Amino acid sequence: MILAKRPEIDRFLSRPEPGIRAAVIHGKDRSGVAERATTLCKTVTPDLNDPFNVTLLTDTDIDADDGRLEDALTAMSLMGGRRLVRIRLGNEKASTDKALAAALKIHADGGYNPDAMLVIEAGGLGRDSALRKAAEASKGAVGIACYEDETGDVARMTREALAAEKVSLSSDALDRFVSRLPRERGLMRQEIERLILYIGPGSGIQLGLDDLEAHLGVEPDASLQDAALQAFGGKAAAAQSGLRRALAEGESSVVAVRQVSIHLGKLRRINILQNAGAGAKEAAKAAGVFWKQEAEMLRQARAWRLPELDQVLESVNSADLATRTTGMPEALIVERLLLEISARARRMGL
Structure with missing residues (x-):
């Protein structure tokens, strides 16, 4: 059945x-x-x-x-x-x-x-x-x-999780937050939990758009975001540098893999929206791309099509599992993942 x-x-x-x-x-x-x-x-x-x-x-x-x-x-x-x-x-x-x-x-x-x-x-x-x-x-x-969650499903999931902790978002803040979320369930849940901690569980506070932007602007793992961006752009040395800088600052390998998955999710979202008829800038905005990275993300999205992203997703999932369950050095697992992605990107002309 x-x-x-x-x-x-x-x-x-x-x-x-x-x-x-x-x-x-x-x-x-x-x-x-x-x-x-x-x-x-x-x-x-x-x-x-x-x-x-x-x-x-x-x-x-x-x-x-x-x-x-x-x-x-x-x-x-x-x-x-x-x-x-x-x-x-x-x-x-x-x-x-x-x-x-x-x-x-x-x-x-x-x-x-x-x-x-x-x-x-x-x-x-x-x-x-x-x-x-x-x-x-x-x-x-x-x-x-199990298919990718629709925007309405993600919004409902977010509202329910926030309501359970007696906090909420205004309608425009909810739209903005949902547009920034990765479309992978586990990462989605983590970002929602991080938002709840920021608002204050049980506080009864409703966060508006300006306050949400302040939360979204706090990026403790900026070096990891940069590492993912450089890897998908085919720049292996820069990706390695960003990863090592982030790990030296105390970030974890698990979070590093998460940032790779988030970046991949944004590229997927841009592809899906453009395939549905959206313009490039419109798709980038809806995928939660920071405006300073828009040009680079759209350049990458032209090369990274859905079949190629699906192949990389298998490697990301394997790396995520390995950093949590194996005895291998976690930093080495993530570095190998970034090098694999960079090599694929270069083969595609990036």
């Missing part, structure tokens, strides 16, 4: 139908996929770290042991409650895709533990993906594609 409309997706994620035993949530916005998967998983069990009722697997786990997935899906709860099998895919290997598709078909038809819920988080699955086809064709499973 396919879920495509936002109201039906939100309704399913909060109250899944009893006959559904599997869900494949996929999209290029990894944090958006993870957020929706977490919402769904919490309807199965409130404690996602429960060692008795929750099994978390990756594609590496499945590739290393052919029987591990079947064991997880057939296992019964030892302590009562419903079983949850959650799978996070880090790549799109054809062999893993087919293996998961076969297991999903059996489980959706009740062939394993019929009380278990299978939730699979994946990247951007194409229409030729066996896993995606299996989820969309089965009556006992759903396929949910």
Whole structure:
């Protein structure tokens, strides 16, 4: 079964139908996929770290042991409650895709533990993906594609997050803030949280446009923004210099990757708006581009088209994960990412 409309997706994620035993949530916005998967998983069990009722697997786990997935899906709860099998895919290997598709078909038809819920988080699955086809064709499973949030959805998300902390923005300030936000869910949430801290949680204050501009003008990570700008412009040495300066000033590698993702998001936004008929300056303004950087951003956007940006997004997501989970030197991970982007930019003539 396919879920495509936002109201039906939100309704399913909060109250899944009893006959559904599997869900494949996929999209290029990894944090958006993870957020929706977490919402769904919490309807199965409130404690996602429960060692008795929750099994978390990756594609590496499945590739290393052919029987591990079947064991997880057939296992019964030892302590009562419903079983949850959650799978996070880090790549799109054809062999893993087919293996998961076969297991999903059996489980959706009740062939394993019929009380278990299978939730699979994946990247951007194409229409030729066996896993995606299996989820969309089965009556006992759903396929949910995560696309970029529309401006209205982002505004609603911002209003709700602010209201929960008893603060708000005026209508013109909200429009301005939303236009500046990256379109990646995780980064979006971080920027909204930073704004809430700036206003003061629980203060009851409504921020106007002038006060918001003061907040937007505070850029503690300006060196990282410059590093991202230089990398996408093909200037490797300048990008390295900006990164090292920022790290020396106490900025973190996690924030450095975030700035690369924000810059990529702005280029994507410019592309999408121009493809929809917007003028160059109009698109740059709507994407939240600082006026002093407008000419350079538009120069980059002419070379960095959506297919090229999507390729880089995979590298950005990998670097983000690596800076949080691996034992590799974080600064080296970010520097390698900037050099990769710079090299791609130079090959495109920037």
